Amino acid sequence: MVRCPICSKSMDIGAINAHLDQCMAQKEPKKPVSAKSVLSHGKFKGEGITSPSQKTVVEIPSEQDNYDLTTNLSSSPTQNSSVPSTEPATKKQKLNEATDIKKLRMSAKLPLAERLRPKTLEEYVGQSHLVGPTGVLRGSNGKTSLARIIAASTHNRCVELSATSSGISECRKVFEEARNEMRLTKRRTVLFCDEIHRFNKSQQDAFLPYVERGDIILIGATTENPSFQLNSALLSRCRVFVLNKLDNEDLAKVVNRSLLLVNRVRKLVYNMPVLRLTTESLQYIIGVAGGDSRTALNLVEMVDSHYQKNDDTTAASVEVDPSTLREVLRSTHAVYDRVGDQHYDAISAFHKSVRGSNVDATLYYLARMLHGGEDPLYISRRMIRMASEDIGVVDDSCLPFAVATFDAVHKVGLPEADVMLAHCAYKLATAAKSVSIYRAWNKVKAKVAQDANFAGAPIPMHLRNAPTKLMEELGYSKGYKYNPDFKEGKVVQEYLPSEIKDETFYEDRHLGDVVDSDLEANGNS
Known part of the structure; x- marks a missing residue:
């Protein structure tokens, strides 16, 4: 939310520019604004604060502006009529600013995602299907953040547990405490259990x-997926809410909020130049984040860390352009855009390395994708496709092996499932290759799609099913020869429609017959 510096009304950042125009046109007397520092919260606030020594302004970007969200400090004294110019107010302002700086210094070492964690539903970004005007709840796509806000807003006793670090005995202790609390005070207990799928089905029965x-x-x-991981009896007594990935607009809000908080710390705690993100840089961060707000915050934190080493402390700001941003991220993080070119380039190189039977390249691209945060189930699905497309009938064991790998990855998860992916990738890369099925299928599929007469050719009467007596009388299934009744199953019988009976789709050869000229040049055959 953003507060208007003229009338102090709070509104969404997207409506602030139009609202400011209305306020200026009306020329109404300006309401006094609290002398509390504009930098006292990690939200968008547009109050103007003036002291005899400085003027603090938070820039609210318009659609044409870059997303720079910086805090500009001017040395020239300027009087702001919206703030009472009384000595007590000035002293109170200085006291509040000193308190703010102290709090900032204490929290500066915390992860940015933790510092920016929303405390109310109004501070949430995204998940409008749950927290919007018509939503069931009232987004960040963070499960923990949402659970904490809901628990706090009910004013009940709240307990947090994580299945990764807590056992079922601790849960039973909480259950008994909750039961006693209910008997004595009539106050219910909200139990938030993170990673609840880590409890097995029998442990979940205790709930x-x-x-x-x-x-x-x-x-x-x-x-x-709770349908697979949770006890059906427990799941039937709960309601499932799905938290979607954030869209680009919501991610932009998250990045802008984080940048405002980062710049407060840089200016007030470390006296360093503030960061300015161009629109292109913002879009780059959004693309790399792939709908994950925590990833976006981590990227902003990495940029902040990189520019803390900047020796030029005299500059008012540092502009972070896309090229600089890419270099910063490459030097500190294996950048892998899961929705952009990196995603498609890496999986293409992986697939072609398997097709080319190059084990080293296959394992390299697999490691690169996993290190960059690629979804292991996506890689598993692609290997299932490779098993039929590139290996096919020449080694029928590869398809069930790839399916089993997908199931194993789904059940085990990373990091333990990495060796299972490598195992399957090795098997596919070293297997004999055949594209006979792939080529035949593409040929017939294209013909059906392009030629309506081909696709609609009448099915021969002897191949049609005759479930009723009327159909038998009409000649359905008449003259059909049941192959198992004949020696070796061989009969003279047409299977294709008569209009296309001469068409041939499948060629009984696994690979092509073209010789690579580079092989001949190197003396290989």
Whole structure:
């Protein structure tokens, strides 16, 4: 939310420019603005604060502006009529600013995602299907953040557990405490269980009686499909809400908020130049984040860390352009854009390395994708495709092996599943190759799509099914020869429609017959 510097009304950042025009046109007397520093919160606030020594202005970007969201400090004293020019107000302002700086210094070492974690539903970004005007709840796509806000807003007793570090005995202790709390104070307990899928099905049974009696309000968070990972009895007593990836507009809001908070710390705590992101740089960060707000915040944090080494502390700001941003991220992080060119280039190189039977290149691109954060299930699905497209009938064991790999990766997850992916990739790369099925299928598929007469050719009567007596009388299935009744199953019988009976799609050869000229030049055959 953004606060108008003229009338102090709060509104969405997208509406601030039009609202400012209205306020200026009306020329109404300006309401006093609290002397509390504009930099006291990690939200967009547009209050103007003036002291005898400085003027603080937070720039709100228009559609034409770059997303620079910086704090400009001017040495020239300028009087702001919206702030009472009284000595007590000035002293109070200085006291508040000193307190703000102290708080900033204490929290500066915390991860940016933790510092920017929303505390109310109004501070949430995204998930409009849950928290919007027509949503069931009232987004960040963070499961933990949402659960904490819901728990806090109910004014009930709140307990947090993580299945990665807590056992079922700790859960039972919480259950009994919740039951006693309910008996003594009539206050219910909200239990937030992170990574709830880490509990096995029998452990999840322990939740059932307490959920049924209403002793606890269970909020579970999981990155897995609850239909597969949760006990069906427990799942039937819960309601499932899906948190979607953030769209580009919501991610832009998250990045802008984080940049404002980062610049507060840089200017007030470290006295360093503030960061200015161009529109192109913002779009680059959004592309790399791939809808994940935590990834976007981590990228902003990396840029901030890089520019903390900047020796030029006299400059007011540092502009971060896309080329500089790419170099910064490459030097500190293996940049892998999961929705851009890197995504498609890497999986293409991986597929072609398998097709070319080059084990080293296959493992290299697999490692590169996993290190960059690629979805392991996506890689597994692609290997299932490779098993039929590039290997096919020459080694029928590869397809079930690839399917088994997908199932293993789904059940085990990273990091343990990495060797399973490598195992499957090795098997596919070293297997004999055949594209006979792939070529035949593409040929017939294209013919059906392009030629309506070909696709609609009448099916021979002897091949049609005759489930009723009327159909038998009409000649359906008449003259059909049941192959198993004949020696070696061989009969004289037409299977294609008569109009296309001479068409041939499948060629009984696995690979082509062209010789690579480079092989001949190197003396290989």
